[in-house]
Amino acid sequence: MRSTRPPAVAKWLLQQFGCSPSNAAIIGDMDERYRQGRSRGWYWMEALTAIVGAFLKEVSTHKVAAVCALLVGWTVKVAWLYISMVTYILAFRSWLLVLLIVSVVVCALSA
Amino acid sequence: MSAFTRGFINPLPPTKYLSLLYLFTILDQMTKRDQLGNFELMVILVLIRLSDNAYGVPICEELEKRTGRDVAIGSVYAALERLEDKGFVTSELGEATPERGGRAKKYFHVTARGLKEVRETQRSLVNLWQGLPGLQGGKA
Helix, strand or coil, rough: CCCCCCHHEEEEEEEECCCCCCHEEEEEEEEHHHCCCHHHHHHHHHHHHHHHHHHHHHHHHCHHHHHHHHHHHHHHHHHHHHHHHHHHHHCCCCCCHHHHHHHHHHHHHHH | CCCCHHHHCCCCCHHHHHHHHHHHHHHHHCCCCCCCCHHHHHHHHHHHHHHHHHCHHHHHHHHHHHCCCCHHHHHHHHHHHHHHCCCCEEEEEEEHHHHHCCCCEEEEEEEEHHHHHHHHHHHHHHHCCCHHHHHHHCCC
């Protein structure tokens, strides 16, 4: 027999990541339809659609903030890469070891 | 070397991020049009049909019944929010029930401006429909 309680993880994800102003009403409607006989798979699909749709709308509403976030992420990524390299060089003072560590990181990322 | 590793070592140049900003601007302008989109028109017609009982669940059920296709609740709310931004629809919170987990219903109503826009869209569509021999007698 099917549980009358909707999937807890899907509901939690929607509560945490759903950024629509009508998020509470969306969850209420999903719960109501689930109790009318919809499947767990349906609930998951609805939750994911609501999260992705609201995210895209939010990004298009706050374009400048979204581009700034990407720029900050890009800067942090580059800075982290170069700081790590310099730290390894200063710590070990061995180019051979640095080369080995970089090779291992590159291989791990390509796998 | 995988695409992920290449992206990690050679990140996108800042000019690519400006291209993204341009893309978002186009998307924003598309959604800010004052005309009714196809799905928005369907939603607003369902709101008129449901009158005082227009909240998420009946709207989805009516849309599925009339179109014969499944609709996602998130998509319906996205269309309703766009309609609200354009001033075609207003909303108010209603009562909470146990089967909704204690969450309030959100009722939607069509405004006078929304009704005017629907009539104009209907007039345009009827004018476009007339005199098309390939579409007479209900054949597509």
